[in-house]
Every structure is written in structure tokens, then in C-alpha cells.
Amino acid sequence: MKLHLLDRSNRIKNSSFTITENRYPFFLKIWHYHQELELVVIQKSTGTRFIGDNIEKFNVGDVVLIGKNLPHMWLNDKEYFEEDSKLEAHALAIHFKEDFAGQGFFDMPEMNAIEKLIDKSKYGIKFSGDLTLIREWINNLRNLEDFDKVIKFIQILNNLARHKDYKLLSSNGFINSFKMTEKHNLNKVYEFIIKNFREQISLADVADIACMNPSAFSRFFKRVNRKTFSEYLNEVRVGYACKLLIEEKYNISEICFESGFNNISNFNRQFKKTMKYAPTDYIKFHAQRA
Template sequence: MKLHYLDRSNTSDNSFSVKHHVFPYFLRIWHYHPELELSLIVKSKGTRFVGDSIERFQEGDVILIGEKLPHMWLNDDKYFSNSKNLQAEAIAIHFRKDFMGKDFCDSKELRHIKALIEKSRYGLKFNAPEKELIAKIESLVALNGFEKLMSFLNILNDLTNHKDITQLSSKGYLNIFREGNNKKMSKTHEYIFKNFNKGNISLEEVASIAHMSASAFSRSFKRVNGKTFNEYVNEVRIGYACKLLNEYNYNISRVSYESGYNNISNFNRQFKKITGRTPSDYIKQYKKLILNEAE
């Protein structure tokens, strides 16, 4: 499945864009863009693809997609049958993370919004959004100027206070997708990303790069990353495997090898543990997307 770059830049000199889309079906392209995207699904159902996440979407879903994170909304088959009774309707807001200026969100009063923007790099789903939040997003379409900006900031503030948020894409997929652009990566993380698919990476060799004993490094790594070293490496490998399955026509055995696994049984086990599905099931879900894209 080919990944497309879409130019979502706003040409009207506004700091962000708000579009009310009404189509027979949503755009069937696996794509990314430098802008963040806040979407409200007003009508239609289907399957949502965000990074390596594959989930159903429905009316009332509120999703925040981070910059450069690949995604697509694929409507159910019935939406492609030329039925005049079905519509795919959504409100999409596109904005850069510095849409208010480079240092604006660094102010104390807006650091919570900056934190939300940082979290959005994985893709976020706001479960059971309040009616008031949905109404604010819908009303944004008709506003202009200062009122529009203030309303949007108010929406972002509401999202930071939402209690039930689901992270969509795995950290492993995200890290691999962005690895080439991350100049602040520590030496140990840089080593992991350069060598994760070359076979076994021992805790001892990575610890030596940090000039620490294996036990001290292990404790420090888990404290900083929230998971053990082995869990982290497996997450990166499976994230990369998802990228290979998404964007290349590789079979499972090759993907297993390319991701650093010499044992396909272990690969299958780790894949299901991290993604919640087997590699075969994952391919089947994406196969539908590929066929539709080719039409």
C-alpha cells in the first residue's frame, strides 16, 4: 500500500482550517501531512487506519491525528454502491503545532495544550465525547476571525480535560516512522533503532553504550520508558513489521526476518501480544484497503 503525502496547507492566511466534508464516501488514500488533524465523524461507518491501528469508526467519533502520522478512513462497502441514501460526513480541522506562534504554547497557561499536541503523535480517540464538545466542533464551521480562534482554543482545552482517551498507534510504529527525523535521540535509543532488525540485541551491549552496568541500565530504562528493555525492543520490531505489512507486499516470513526475528513462532506470538491480532489477520484487514485503493 503506497503512502501518499497530501498538502493540507491553508491558503487563506488563517492559522488553521476548518472543513465540513459531505461526500458519498471518504477519501480512500493512505496518507499523511505535516498538519495535525482533529476530526468529528458526523455520518457514516467503516474502518479507521491510524499508523498500525485498525478499528471501526462510527458517527460521533472524535479523533486527533498527530503530524505526519499515516491514516485513512475507509467506509463500508455499501457506501461505494452509488446509494443516494448514504453519505460520509465529517468536520476536519487541520493545524500546525505552532499555529499560534513558535513559543505561544510554552506559556504556563497553555502547557496542557502543548502536552495534548505531543500525545497526538500516536493518534488519540476521545471516547464517549460530551454533546457540548461535539456542538462546539460543529459550530466552528460558521465562525470567523477572533471568535473562531477562541472557540478552537476552547475545544483544545476541553480535549485536554477529557477523561477517557485511547492511544491508537503503537509507540513502535511511530518511532520507526519518525526515526530519521529525530535528532535528539539518545545514543542508546539510536543504537536500538539502527540495530533492532539485525538479530539479537543484548541488554549488556546497549548498557555499555550508556556506560552503565546491565542491572543499573535495566532499572533506569524501565523507569524512563515505562517498560523493560526487551518489551521496548519487541514493540519497535513489531511496529516496523506493521509498516512493512502496510506499505510493501512482503510475506509474513520475510517480514519476520526483516524485523529482526529468526523464529517465526516468536514473531507471531509477539505480534499478537502487541497488536491484539495475528499477522495473518492484520494482513486480511489491510487487504481490503489495498483492493479499494486500486479501484
Template sequence: MKPELIDRSTHLSRSFNIDEHCYPHFLKVWHYHPEIELISIVNSSGTKFIGDGIKKFQPDDLILIGENVPHLWLNDPVYFQGSSELEAKALVIHFDRNFAGADFFQMPEMRALNDLLNRARHGIEFHGEIKAEIKRRLREMLQMDDFERVMALINVLKLLSATEEYEKLCSPGFINAFQKGENKRMDNVYEYIVNNFKDEISLNEIAGLTNMNKSSFCRYFRKIHNKTLTLYINEFRVGYACKLLLEEQLNISEICFESGFKNISNFNRQFKEITGLSPRNYKKKYATII
């Protein structure tokens, strides 16, 4: 199923909104929106779908989701029982990337915050002590006036930009686009991969885009991404395959070739190594849920 666009424009009476949501269960809709979302789970459990990243969620989880990244918070089955008295509660901020002005995050002083928002396009889950600190600050923001909230949000983003205790949840291939800005030297490489991942990838051409020889480029790429170029491309292709599997428009054989794999056996092997499931089991487990 394709994700549903949720229009929050009628809810944005300010430059950004912060709310404490409390429902019997979270909205059971695979959706996206142009606003960036910061969510601190207060009391709830289930499975979170952030792009093609699928993990359990629980109280105290802290997630930053970039603009237009499809996502779903699916509560455990007990939340949907008629006799359930459980609550799904979360502190949530929705804000436009340009809430402080079109060029605000382009200032040199805001470089770290801009990098954070770029990383959020893959979905970020934070770990460690920062989760409790951010939850405390979000609660305080509920009682602030408009000016104080703007300053508080910038400070929250500053804290998040400084921590190294996080993981990205969504693979680049899921949305079939690389985001520029994290490493300008590699922009041409990312653009080449996104335009050619369905075909044979030429290491010579990729290395040439950075004016390096093949050996130097491979070392440089591994230093940046902590993985080989081959694994990176396979993860991109598998991420794109996950997107197609969830949309249920093509059969598995068609998805194999549409994602850049040349034969089914290699597709199945790479898919299972990266996701832990075969394509068929992935589709069976998740497509019907979304």
C-alpha cells in the same frame, strides 16, 4: 505501501481551517500531512487506520491526529457500490501546531494543551460525553468570524486536554520515534530504546540513564506506563513490524530480525499477543487495503 504526503498549504487561507466534509465516501488514500487533524464523524462508518492502530469508526467518533501521523478512513464496502446514496460526513479542523505563534504552546499556562498535542502524535480517540460537546462547538465555529474561531479552537483544545476518557491508537514503534516532553526524566530512556530496539536491550544501561538501580527503575517505569519495560519494548518492536508489513518491502523473516526479534517463533508469538493476528494474517488483511 508508503503513506502519501498531502500538501494542504494551498488550502490554508487562514491560520487553520474548519470544514464540514460531505462526500459519497472518504478519501481512500493512506496519507499524512504536517497539520494536526481533529475530526468528528457525523455520519459514516468503516475502518480507521491511525498509524498501526486499526479499529472500526462510526458516527460520533472523535479523533485527534498529530502531525505527520499516517492515517486512512476506509468506508464500509456498501459506500462504494454504484447505487449507494450514503454520505460520508464529518466536521474537520486542520491546524498547524504553531498556528497561534511559535512559542504559544510553550507558555506555562498552555502546558496542558502542549501535552495534549504531544499525545496526539500517537492518535487519540475520545470517549464519553465530551464527544457531543465538541461536535456542538465545531458546528458553532463554522458560523464564527476569524477571531472567534481562534478563541474557540483554543477552548476546544482546553476541553480535550482536561478529559481522561481517551485512548491512544498508534504504538510508538510504528513511526520508529519516541516523542519527547511527556516525562523529561525518561527522555534518555526513550532515546536509548529507539536507537537500540533492534539489538539486545540492556536493563543495566537503561536504569543507569535515570540514576536508579534496576529494581527501582522497573517499579518507576511500571508506574508511569502501567506495563513492564519488556512489554513496552515488545510493543515498540511489534509496532515497527506493523509499519514494515504495511510497506511490503521485506518478507516476514526479514521483518522479524529488522524489528529486533531473535527468532521467528518468538516474533510470531509476541505479534499475535499484541495485535491479535499473526504477522502473515495481519499483512494479508491490511496491507492490500492500504
């Protein structure tokens, strides 16, 4: 799964930001990034959301802000790819540059909350709680005249900046190391992990991709990510397991192997280490919040 840089400069050239309505049988399976920030509202469809090294289920109504140059992909569930499927993937996406309102605009004291929001977006942000008004504003944004559209969008960002119920998605280690990928080939390592985490992956496999010997790669990876390669891989697998547990399509034993673990005891141990819950307790915890 190759990482693609998407050039949106032509689309955004004649406006300060763009609003795109995406309607497909399924979202395009492209692991990609771009210089623009992206605010997404899922109107219809379900699946798995990949943002940096975060893997979670996505649902109708989700509101997510993705920072510039942060790799991401929306992968619909299997039934969307069936030949006779009549399902639809539908989302609204707003793309904008950090300085879309003018150089230094968000440096003003009155814009401090939005400036912080933009900074946090480098991790990816999933908003929760009551987002009814924000979704309504985003849905109606395309119907406004140019001036009113810009004012309303700034209002949307301000509302999101002051929204208390949110979650940062990607890890600090991924963000820091992704900045160094051109020099150290870590980008290819992340691509390989996301494509193959359900299979058995060895340190030697990824060291070879990074063009380093295993010992040197192990030291480098830990220095950059502040965790070992095996810890990183287990966290990716646990993230995918969380998505499967929430879907309730498989039992825990099946999820263990579907996520890339080779025995149930190790799965339980790694899951609890990462999530602070055993898998069964995680299901109960999520059911209470649903």
C-alpha cells in the same frame, strides 16, 4: 497501498487553521499523512479507521485527534461502495500546525495542558464519554468571526486536553520506527502489512521489501518495535478482528479467517494475548460499555 504525503500548505496559508466539511459517497481510500495535526468529527457513516498500526471501527460522533506526520485512513464499510448506494460519508476536519497560535504560545504555563495534548497526538487520540459540548463547539466554529474563531478553537483544545476519557491509538513502536522509515524502508513494510494482513505473510516477504536478509530484518524489527514481526502482525490482525466482533456481522470462526489467522485455536490464543480477553468475552465486555 502507497503512503501519500498530502501538502496542505496552500489551504492553511492565509489562516492559522482550516475547517473542512467533507461530504462524499465514501471517504477517499488514501493511506496518507501531513505536517498538520487533524481534529476529526464523524458526522455520518461507519467503517474502519487506520491510524498508525491501530485498526478499529469508527462510528457517527467519533472525535479523533491525529498528530502531524501520523499515517491514517478512513475506510467505509462495503455497502458504501455498492453501485446503487445512497449512503453518505460526512465529517468535519480541522487542520492546524503545532504553532498555529504563534511560536512559543503553548510554552506558557497556562497552556501546559494543551501542550501535552499536542504531544500525545503523535499516537492518535480517540475521545470517548460525553462529547456533546465539544461537538457543538466544533460544528459552530465555522460561523464565528476570525478572532472569536481562534479563541473558541483554543477553548476546544483546552477542553479536550482536560477530558479524562480517551485512548491513545498507535503503538510507541510504530511511532519510533516511522521516524526512521526513509533510511530503513520500514514505511514500505507497514504499507505492505496493512494491505495484506488478511493474507499469509512470511518474514522473508517483508524482509525482501525492506531490502534486508530475514535474520537481519528480524533483529532490526524487534529492536525498533520492541516486539517480533510475528507479534506485530498478530496485533494488527487482532485489531481488525475486534472491529469485526463489534459489528456482529460474522461469527467468530468466520472472523478468525477474515482477519488472516489460519486456525481458530491460534486466533483465540493470539486474541487473548493481545486483548486480555477471549473473543466471546470481548463481545460481552463491549456490549456492557455500549
